[in-house]
Amino acid sequence: MEEKKEFVPDRYWYDSLWIYAFGFIILIFMGIVFYRSLNPEWKNYQKEFKKVVEKKLGPDVAKKIDFGIKQIWNPDIMGPNIADRCITCHMGVEIKGLEGEDVPVVFRTHPNPDGIMDKHPIEKFGCTSCHGGQGPALTVKQAHAGKGVRWLWPVYTREMQKHYKIQENRLVMIQINCNHCHRFDKETPGMDYINLAKQIVQEKNCRQCHVIDGYGGNIGPALTYEGDKSHELFDFSHVEADLEERELPKTVFTWHILHFENPQKVVPGSVMPNYGFSDKEKVALAMLVMSWRKIKYPVEYLSNPDKYYVLKLIDEGRIKAKEIELVSKVSLNNVDMKKQDTMKTSSTNLTELGKKLFSEKGCNTCHNITEQKLVGPGLKGVTQRRTKDWIISMIYKTDSMLNNDPIAKQLLKEYNNVRMMSLKPVSKEEAEAIYEYLKTLK
Incomplete structure (x- = not known):
């Protein structure tokens, strides 16, 4: 007669349960990843853009639009490994008829005051050389340097200007990038903030104490490439209270604004005078020094290219x-x-x-x-x-x-x-x- 065996439950049954549960979670996660890969953020923008074009310009025009990832690649100005993909979402920049407040900003035709777009065609200059931001990115957060993303060169927006208490209804910080090519202009149309700052630099004889464009005094720091200096080179210890009290971002741009406001407070022992600059003058001067960068553009992009060449010779030590x-x-x-x-x-x-x-x-x-x-x-x-x-x-x-x-x-x-x-x-x-x-x- 066979002996009956007593049923004993598996002592490790809960291990199986954990494996099944973990596998199910991975399956859901992979499903989300797969869905996002098929429906990226830029595709949603393009679907919305098609609806806007159908409404404003008609279905026939909408059918002719070529969708997909778009990019502008100009190695002369962007470098060999960088492309601007801004037009993947900003698809209406060159399409006439998409002006007006009823069109979302992201889809509007690029404004052309005083024929500026005729002089700066998108296919030649791209987008980020003027507006800033991360050209290769395909999400708003990465391209615009949104909250939680720290880029050295974020896109210049009206929202950013509000952080610096710039009370303007237009983009003015973009003039920082304009001055990369117009550095040696005494005055440039459409660059009122930079023009004001250049006038102040002349009136206050800043070159008396600072090396600017390769020559000047040595009492203060050299400013020829001030805009290239790393965030870590600036001491914020004396302005922490101001940043918190006035709700200002902790950036180099803020540091310069506060320095022009009160040099001795920001840099104890500084011999730089306190000139009592107005709010606009402080912002203008901060924009100017931030624009002084060592950027290699082809000659045809530069205003007064001979002066850029002289600065290059100084940098290389070929002339003193x-x-x-x-x-x-x-x-x-x-x-x-x-x-x-x-x-x-x-x-x-x-x-x-x-x-x-x-x-x-x-x-x-x-x-x-x-x-x-x-x-x-x-x-x-x-x-x-x-x-x-x-x-x-x-x-x-x-x-x-x-x-x-x-x-x-x-x-x-x-x-x-x-x-x-x-x-x-x-x-x-x-x-x-x-x-x-x-x-x-x-």
């Missing part, structure tokens, strides 16, 4: 920045002499001439006409403290005075060894005119 500075001095001096001759024929007032020279020669960059100190001492009452010969010699024989005169050497020590300098040479006659102006500062 000092030689460029010397040429600049001679050129500036010739212009100044012509101005001086014109003023002498129109007016014999030496004081007025001195007042003009005080600004043109960059004296106002470091000296206030009050008693308040700037980079150097305030000049109110200086003619009562110093002799005429001393002041005139200090103006046009600066190096000799700083090296040999005991009073000048003491002042140099008192003002952090920041040497008085000028990129625009001053003659003895001009120094005498400036002295006459200083006599009025009582």
